Amino acid sequence: NFKESDDAIHYRQSAFGLIAHNFGDMGAMLKGKKPFDAEVFAMRAQNVAALSKLPAEGFVAGSDKGNTDALAKIWSDKADFDAKMSTFQDNAAKLAVAAQSSDKNAIKQAFMNTGKSCKGCHDVYKKD
Ligand code: ASC
Numbered sequence: 001n002f003k004e005s006d007d008a009i010h011y012r013q014s015a016f017g018l019i020a021h022n023f024g025d026m027g028a029m030l031k032g033k034k035p036f037d038a039e040v041f042a043m044r045a046q047n048v049a050a051l052s053k054l055p056a057e058g059f060v061a062g063s064d065k066g067n068t069d070a071l072a073k074i075w076s077d078k079a080d081f082d083a084k085m086s087t088f089q090d091n092a093a094k095l096a097v098a099a100q101s102s103d104k105n106a107i108k109q110a111f112m113n114t115g116k117s118c119k120g121c122h123d124v125y126k127k128d
Helices: 005-030 038-051 078-098 104-125
Strands: none
Touching: 005 038, 005 104, 038 078, 078 104
16 A cells, blocks of 8 residues: 555665665674674564565555666566565574574574575566
């Protein structure tokens, strides 16, 4: 229920920005660019899991026009796009669970799976 397609674009970009901030900090911890803080990491993983459910609402029909990197292919291949979005959400949920454990390998694997679902969608549906 957006008034203008610009509002939908702004909404999803805001959600993606929050996801990138949280996910990026987790990556910095896993890459040793900053100390690993399990509590902060788990909080960020929960943020990403919750935030992952937000952007989909912003992909309203016709919102490939305007200030966006979203490709029209999203709407012509909507079922595949939705499936990829759903995979991302599942992976983010699994990452939040893994982050509750102290199994660093499981955490890293879950983080990589989530990152792959970010990139997998960007490669196909985002302007470069
Ligand atoms: C990020 C970010 C993405 C993904 C992607 C993962 O931190 O902003 O778009 O990770 O690069 O491969």
